[in-house]
Amino acid sequence: MARRRRTARSPVRPRLASMRPMRRFFRPGAPALIAAGLVAGWCGPAVGEPDPAPPVGRVLGGKASRDDRSGDAFRLPPPGLEAAVLARFFAGQRLFNLAWVRAPSPLLDTDGLGPTFNRVSCGRCHEKDGRGRPPAANGPMMSMLVRLAVAGAGPHGGPRPHPVYGDQLQDRANPGVPPEGRATLAWRDVTGRYGDGTPFRLRKPVVALKDLAFGPAEGVLTSARVAPQLVGLGLLAAVPEASILAAADPDDRDGDGISGRANRVWDATARRLVLGRYGWKAGQPSLVQQTARALNADMGLTTRLYPNQNCPPAQDACRGAPTGGDPEVGD
16 A cells, blocks of 8 residues: 555554555555456466366356355455466455554554444455345344435536435444434335236335434435445456447337446546446446445545545534545555
């Protein structure tokens, strides 16, 4: 990880010798690959690694597939990665499971959590790079979060954040900073009939916001989202844009009952609208921006793409809290 400048609110502190091995993992010029799914491509077999047996059934990832049915399957790299790429993979996996701490801290490479946040690491929601789950009725959200918006379009045509609570409810906070509130999930039965007359009963989630620290969330729109599994994201990056657009079929012209449309989203690096690929609603254009967005929204960590703390104007204690650097996570 690149060295970071300290802010006036976060003084320089002595580095610990125990942090030196970690700094070797995050050296400048060798960005880490976050999680198993972020590796795309085929580099041939690694030295000393035998060719893997072909997976059973459909080989959805081509030569990047593994025939593994264990609980660690999503954590594994594609077979045959070259040694240098494999080292980057495991550096990224280490960062993915790293538990961040609040600033100021002697652990300069891991401080900067919050001031408000949802979880302390990526792996706490995406356990073993797999998907999360909804909470029990009225229980705490451990691997699920709630996105917020109000009516109208925000910057660049995206959702418009709530003026007081922003675009994601932060249910945890560092000492001295109030968490924004908490969300609960209840279920309501919905009944009906399919086109052929067969009856069905579905469960509809009902989100409620409670213990709000800054007053009622007037006009808020909510979207509860479970953490998705992360396998195969690098392969999605390799799909040509033309192929995605050709499969959109927004008006169901082929009559198969399935329709969809491409989402155009803001690319913070290119400074223009491009095709969205990642997230439940294709809200991010690239793995770099998806990762930076998650660091900022889920853990309160700043990056070059998201340099501001996740503190709406009404949250004074959040805005005045110490930071872990500028930015807190280097490229």
